[in-house]
Amino acid sequence: xxxxxxxxxxxxxxxxxxxxxxxxxxxxxxxxxxxxxxxxxxxxxxxxxxxxxxxxxxxxxxxxxxxxxxxxxxxxxxxxxxxxxxxxxxxxxxxxxxxxxxxxxxxxxxxxxxxxxxxxxxxxxxxxxxxxxxxxxxxxxxxxxxxxxxxxxxxxxxxxxxxxxxxxxxxxxxxxxxxxxxxxxxxxxxxxxxxxxxxxxxxxxxxxxxxxxxxxxxxx
DNA sequence: GACTACATTTGATCCGTCGG
DNA sequence: CCGACGGATCAAATGTAGTC
Numbered sequence: 001x002x003x004x005x006x007x008x009x010x011x012x013x014x015x016x017x018x019x020x021x022x023x024x025x026x027x028x029x030x031x032x033x034x035x036x037x038x039x040x041x042x043x044x045x046x047x048x049x050x051x052x053x054x055x056x057x058x059x060x061x062x063x064x065x066x067x068x069x070x071x072x073x074x075x076x077x078x079x080x081x082x083x084x085x086x087x088x089x090x091x092x093x094x095x096x097x098x099x100x101x102x103x104x105x106x107x108x109x110x111x112x113x114x115x116x117x118x119x120x121x122x123x124x125x126x127x128x129x130x131x132x133x134x135x136x137x138x139x140x141x142x143x144x145x146x147x148x149x150x151x152x153x154x155x156x157x158x159x160x161x162x163x164x165x166x167x168x169x170x171x172x173x174x175x176x177x178x179x180x181x182x183x184x185x186x187x188x189x190x191x192x193x194x195x196x197x198x199x200x201x202x203x204x205x206x207x208x209x210x211x212x213x214x215x216x217x218x219x220x
Numbered sequence: 221g222a223c224t225a226c227a228t229t230t231g232a233t234c235c236g237t238c239g240g
Numbered sequence: 241c242c243g244a245c246g247g248a249t250c251a252a253a254t255g256t257a258g259t260c
Contacts, residue, residue: 051231
């Protein structure tokens with residue numbers, strides 16, 4: 001994927017960088033601050049270049065595995081994203097528990113959004129706006145492929161699934177969470193996470209926020 | 221209410237520099 | 241000398257808006 005020659009780089013795009021380089025500038029959101037950095041699940045530090053940063057953690061098998069794959073490998077990107085999500089997920093857990101701090105979402109919404117509008121993708125654990133989750137799921141690398149081979153699940157169905165997973169949290173931390181943890185069990189980190197009650201509490205805190213959203217019930 | 225298109229932001233990699 | 245970090249750039253994905 002080496003683009004090689006970009007001989008014509010005379011174009012200086014000065015129109016970039018509209019906003020200051022502030023680390024995390026507070027939004028209009030009263031309680032939610034969005035971080036633009038990814039959190040390393042190994043050292044817990046925020047990194048703007050998570051993929052490169054992960055290279056420094058050569059002792060971790062998953063990291064080695066990821067970087068042993070060809071750069072254009074889809075598998076590699078998948079693993080990288082998984083590690084990124086893992087770190088962010090851990091971080092968000094702490095933030096939501098404490099109620100303060102920047103949360104890392106996959107993408108910052110332009111308009112003001114309420115916490116209740118965000119849900120985690122049941123496949124990759126990325127944090128998305130619920131309204132858009134269905135589109136993400138369509139291309140989510142962690143999604144079982146057999147679902148869209150023939151027929152793509154409708155938007156409504158995806159939302160229903162996501163809602164179901166979210167509400168499953170409220171019931172008993174059942175299928176959704178354990179399924180996730182099952183996927184993560186390849187890592188030693190995951191074993192820690194599995195035993196970490198904070199994850200569970202995070203799930204519950206999520207429901208506290210989402211549970212108030214009556215619109216979700218439509219999808220159930 | 222749902223889908224498509226456009227605009228914006230993200231994330232990975234390249235280049236150069238600094239620190240141990 | 242080697243490794244890590246910050247800035248810049250490119251391509252892809254996501255968010256928002258508009259239309260049917």
